[in-house]
Amino acid sequence: MKIPFSWLKKHVELTKSPAEIADDLVRLGHEVEGVEEPRAAVKGVLVGHILCKEPHPDADKLSLLKVDVGQDAPLAIVCGASNMDAGDKVPVATIGTCLPNGLTIKKGAIRGQTSFGMCCSETELGLADESAGLLILPEDAPVGCEVGEYLGFEEAVIDLSITPNRGDCMNARGIARDLAADGDLKLAEIDDVALAPDGAVSAPSISIDNETDCPLYLGRRIEGVTVQDSPSWMQAGLIMAGMRPVNGIVDVLNYVMLFFGQPMHAFDADKLNGSVSIRSAMKDEPFAALDGRSLKLHAGDLVVSDASDVIALAGIMGSEPSGVTETTTNILLESAFFRPARVSETRRSHAMVSEASMRFERGVDPQMVATAMQQATAMITDLFGGKAGELTVCGSSDNINAGKTVHCSVAKLETRLGVEIPESVDDVLRRMDFGIARSGDKLEVQVPQFRHDISIPEDISEEYARVIGFDAIPEVLPALATTAPARKDTSIHEAVAGGFLQVVTYAFISREEQRLFVDNDGADIELENPISDAMSVMRRSPWPGLLNAAKYNLNRQQAGVALAEQGRTYMRTAKGNSERNVLAWLMTGEVESDAWYGSARSATFFDLKGAVESWLAGRGLTGRFIADDSIQGLQAGQSAKILIGRNEAGRIGRVDGDIAEKFDIDAPVFVADIDLDALHAGKQAKFMALPEFPGVERDLVFLMDRKAFVHGSGNDAILQQVRKAGGKLLTDVSIFDLYEGKGVPEGMISVGVRFTLQDPSRTLTQQDSDATSKAIINAMQKMFSAALRG
Structure with a gap:
């Protein structure tokens, strides 16, 4: 908002310079963007009287003027305008003048004729965005007078950025009220306009x-x-x-x-x-x-x-x-x-x-x-x-924002500000139309009707701070009550440490994006006044935001994208709106580039699964990945729910091709999420001395029904059973081979399991190894009807 300095002077008799007033406004809490000086911007532009006008001998659209600007001799000026004639008075920018548009006037030749100035239009004086010709001044304009002074250009214009709470200051009188109160100056009364209504004009209904x-x-x-x-x-x-x-x-x-x-x-x-x-x-x-x-x-x-x-x-x-x-x-x-x-x-x-x-x-x-x-x-x-x-x-205006009273403790206000509030400051607020009454430590403040932003003691402390001056408040932290330290959430940092780039996406998405991964079950939280249709509901899944971020990066020649985001999801429940703290991952495109030691490789389900497992292991947790073809938006056969103990904590899988295509992504896209609120505390890492005795490594190969392998969630279910059967001696287990084809009956699959046994207090015997192997074989037979291959 721009306020001409002369307007302020009509409300209060200011004796300070515009620059000093600008400093006072900043101290009073108003943002001053700058101080313009329109009159100074046209200094050197004089009122000129055109004595004669002749056509330019070498240009049809130019004229040669003789202009009296109050100097010893008239100026010869070449002009391209056509709306002036001899006898007119016009603004003339003399040599050396710098106009508001940045043009500096110099002596120069135009089509062979020397020009000693320039006649100006409203545009060149900064009065209009466009104009059809020169600005023709009134006949009584004094020749040689500064045009800025004659036209009443402002001495200064203060450019303010009024904060949203100060609607009362979005006008000259509101700003003048603050200045008058601050400087103990009289605020001018508004002229009382007495209007006698004309009886011939009917009052509107x-x-x-x-x-x-x-x-x-x-x-x-x-x-x-x-x-x-x-x-x-x-x-x-x-x-x-x-x-x-x-x-x-x-x-x-x-x-x-x-x-x-x-x-x-x-x-x-x-x-x-x-x-x-x-x-x-x-x-x-x-x-x-x-x-x-x-x-x-x-x-x-x-x-x-x-x-x-x-x-x-x-x-x-x-x-x-x-x-x-x-x-x-x-x-x-x-x-x-x-x-x-x-x-x-x-x-x-x-x-x-x-x-x-x-x-x-x-x-x-x-x-x-x-x-x-x-x-x-x-x-x-x-x-x-x-x-x-x-x-x-x-x-009636009587009851609008009227009668508001705020009760405060002076001691609390002083503690909040860190300075003593002398009673003399109350007088400044009274001049701002506040009603101030002190009684010991008690302070009662009557709020004026035009101050819609004042309602609590903290607002009053801000008013005192404005008057005292923010610069006067010491840079000392107040004494605060101690609180228990909050545990730092490092979830996203651990994901980033795993090779992912952190992103932050909007919590608002479109209804269409919401339906990609969530059913329309009436649990959406819709915004009453959305910024746009693309931000009309609160997200219930973090995946649409990650897909948009992946699309943005892939469109900028990124061969591969690995993103992670920690944020909240929102939904309506029978008990009200709920929020969940979620960590989500996305991988697509290349995970390894072409190099001398190998070819480029694209992301797979197991790349993301490994990243999630590593993240869980860092927290002392072990997840089980159970195949689940019912997860909306994920491709059947490549999707699973993530169990921590007996609780479902997340999901993982490949995004349906049709959905990926909606985001212009033609490569396989893999996503996962973990509900952080559903995680329990993991096992704390403990130091264990290096074992003194060697371990024993054994391989077992089983033949089992392929359907049992898939429906039993494959690797994870087998490893879980082997760990249970292996007992305390089992230190490591993995699947080293999966085979279908020649030598294996149709519908069957060969699974190779490798496990390690070790006891920190002794060397294991053959009997130990055989007993554990037998227990594992029995467990595989019982759970999967798996037979040991010879």
């Missing part, structure tokens, strides 16, 4: 059907206006404040809004049908907005309507059909207070933003609603004629 969202609405009819451009001083002020002039009526309302903080709107009264009502919109009710968009409104949106159509989205934007144009003669002027939350919800749901909505959703001053109406009415009738009728008032 207005009703409020939704008093919760609109507790106050003022309307007035003004007849006989002549819509034309606003005066140059107003246009210049609006441009300096960063707004584009539109037409006289709109410019007046924008000027009042920037000056006093109250947004207003004007309707073409002749385009309205019947009485006006402020009500809630019906679902899919049409609305043609001023910005050219056609909207279908949501049920509950607050609107202003006549007897047939919606004429405004309350506090945000008017309708195009009811807008004021150059042909408008009768207007309906609106000034109101709309509930901030309602304006914010409606604006976000329709992705709309306007200067009015930015102020309404932060909260405007209820007492300024009537004042702004009077000020705007007076300016419109003074500048554009017309007769103003009686004011129609619906509701």
Whole structure:
């Protein structure tokens, strides 16, 4: 938000320089982006009087001018504009002048004729984005005067970034109030505009059907206006404040809004049908907005309507059909207070933003609603004629954000800030319209109506900090109660240590992506106001986000991708919404590149399975991978659930080809996830001395039904049975061979099991080895009907 320095001076008599005022504003908690100096930017541009105009001898579109700029002799200037003539007064940039667009004026020859300056347009002076010719000045403009001074260019314009909680400061008066209170200066009274309504102009018929969202609405009819451009001083002020002039009526309302903080709107009264009502919109009710968009409104949106159509989205934007144009003669002027939350919800749901909505959703001053109406009415009738009728008032400002009292402990505020709060600071807050009453350590604060952001003691401490100055607060940590140290979650770090790249994806996904891995069982948590359709529900699986990240990387010539993410999944349950802490992996593409020692190799199911097993082993856990073809989104025959003990803790498998294709991935994609909340504490690693006695390694080869091998979850089930049968002497077991083909009956499979036996206290005997082998053979026979091959 830009505020011309002269506007501040109209509210408070400032004696400091703009740079010093900017420093004061920063100390008071306002972000100052910069201080512009428009008058200094056109220093050297003088009022010139064109004495004569002749055609350029070598160019049809150029003219030779003799211009008096108050110097010893007239300047010869070559000009390409055509809208000037002898006798006109125009801005002239003399040699050495640097214009706002960065152009430095130099003496130079143009098609053989020497030019000693340049006549300027509004664009070159920074007054407009485009212009049709030179800026023609009034006849009484004094020759040789600085154009910036003559046109009333601002000494300075302060560019502020107002924080969202300070809606009261999104105008010149709000900023001036803070400066006046801080400097113990008098804040100027607002001129009391006494308007005698014209009895010939009828008062508009207005009703409020939704008093919760609109507790106050003022309307007035003004007849006989002549819509034309606003005066140059107003246009210049609006441009300096960063707004584009539109037409006289709109410019007046924008000027009042920037000056006093109250947004207003004007309707073409002749385009309205019947009485006006402020009500809630019906679902899919049409609305043609001023910005050219056609909207279908949501049920509950607050609107202003006549007897047939919606004429405004309350506090945000008017309708195009009811807008004021150059042909408008009768207007309906609106000034109101709309509930901030309602304006914010409606604006976000329709992705709309306007200067009015930015102020309404932060909260405007209820007492300024009537004042702004009077000020705007007076300016419109003074500048554009017309007769103003009686004011129609619906509701009252008395109870809007009124009567808020915050009780505080001075000692607690001082502890929070780390400094003593002298009573003299109370006077500054009183000048900001706070009611302050101290009684010992007790502090009672009456909050002014325009401060919608004050409700708790912490807000009061912030106000004291602003006045004292944040620089005065010592850089010392306050004494805090000790708490038990939180255990650091290293889950994602351990996954990254396993060769995966950490990613963070959005917790919001589309409904279509949700259905890829989760049934539509009504447990989705849907957002009321999603940013877009692609972010409409809270994720119940981390895999869609990982697939999008994989797609992004593969599209940028990454041959292989290995990603890991730790985040939360969300779902609705009978007991309310629940969250789960999940660690997820994804692998696709190459895991090994071409090299002299071998060829490139793509990721397989077992690469990811090994990574998950290593991660679990690092936590002292052992997982069992049980084949499960029912996992949605994973390919049958290459998917499994992960059991830790008897609890299902995760899933792993290959993504269905059709799903991978939706993400433009043509290579096999493998994913896994672990529910971290479902994990129990693993075995703590203990030191064991190196064994003094050798171990015994034995191989057993079994012949078993292939269906029993697959349905029994293959390797994991066999290894589990061997570990149980091996007893305490078993230190290691693995499957070293799987074979089908010649020599093996059809439907059967040959499985080779290798195990190691060792006792740390003695050398094992043949009897030990034979007993363990027999136990393993019996277990395999019992569990899988497996026979030992000869």
